Amino acid sequence: MHNLKEQVLEANLELVRRGLVIYTWGNVSAIDRAKGLVVIKPSGVKYECLTADDIVVLDLEGKVVEGRLKPSSDTPTHLEIYKAFPYAGAVVHTHSTYATAWAQAGLDLPCLGTTHADCFHGPIPCTDSLDFNALAVGYEKETGLAIIRRFEGLDPAETPAALVRNHGPFVWGKDAPGAIYNAVVLEEVARMAAITLGINPAAGCPSELQEIHYMRKHGPKATYGQ
Numbered sequence: 001m002h003n004l005k006e007q008v009l010e011a012n013l014e015l016v017r018r019g020l021v022i023y024t025w026g027n028v029s030a031i032d033r034a035k036g037l038v039v040i041k042p043s044g045v046k047y048e049c050l051t052a053d054d055i056v057v058l059d060l061e062g063k064v065v066e067g068r069l070k071p072s073s074d075t076p077t078h079l080e081i082y083k084a085f086p087y088a089g090a091v092v093h094t095h096s097t098y099a100t101a102w103a104q105a106g107l108d109l110p111c112l113g114t115t116h117a118d119c120f121h122g123p124i125p126c127t128d129s130l131d132f133n134a135l136a137v138g139y140e141k142e143t144g145l146a147i148i149r150r151f152e153g154l155d156p157a158e159t160p161a162a163l164v165r166n167h168g169p170f171v172w173g174k175d176a177p178g179a180i181y182n183a184v185v186l187e188e189v190a191r192m193a194a195i196t197l198g199i200n201p202a203a204g205c206p207s208e209l210q211e212i213h214y215m216r217k218h219g220p221k222a223t224y225g226q
């Protein structure tokens with residue numbers, strides 16, 4: 001598990017370098033699917049003090065199997081995402097400004113151009129409010145379940161991000177660097193969309209153009225890169 005711990009440590013530090021996180025407002029985890037073990041940042045430890053030994057290993061039921069610190073308080077949300085979305089190899093949660101602003105506005109983040117379409121297939125869904133009658137399962141677990149309910153009929157591999165209403169983004173990827181990339185791009189396209197709709201509230205992007213750009217990078221006939 002040492003490699004995965006190093007990856008998760010590096011991914012957590014990358015969130016800070018990319019300006020997506022201040023104080024301890026974010027967390028990254030990754031999963032070893034063969035072992036069924038999740039590796040996650042400990043709760044409330046300053047990023048500048050984090051070492052690979054601080055990273056916590058737990059099973060999909062949340063039982064800690066390695067590490068002396070408490071795992072991130074958002075762990076149950078991460079676990080629900082791993083259980084429901086086999087594509088997810090890593091999960092990132094931040095309160096990055098623009099993605100969080102969309103979550104607080106309670107709106108799906110629309111695709112307004114090719115920057116968004118290169119990374120995400122369609123809008124980034126915003127969840128409904130939590131089911132406050134279901135909080136007996138735990139607030140963080142219900143947060144994960146709200147994401148999964150919103151993804152009914154959607155492909156989490158094509159739309160690897162969710163805006164949790166009144167809270168912020170949860171983003172995933174096939175591995176930790178991929179999930180970080182998606183989180184950085186999400187923040188950037190959320191910022192662009194806010195500016196775009198400020199200039200022209202009626203702005204939109206033809207679905208044909210969205211398809212061309214998404215498929216150029218992700219489709220079976222992807223042509224982007226070497």
Ligand SMILES: [Zn+2]
Binds near residue numbers: 093
């Ligand atoms: Zn949060």
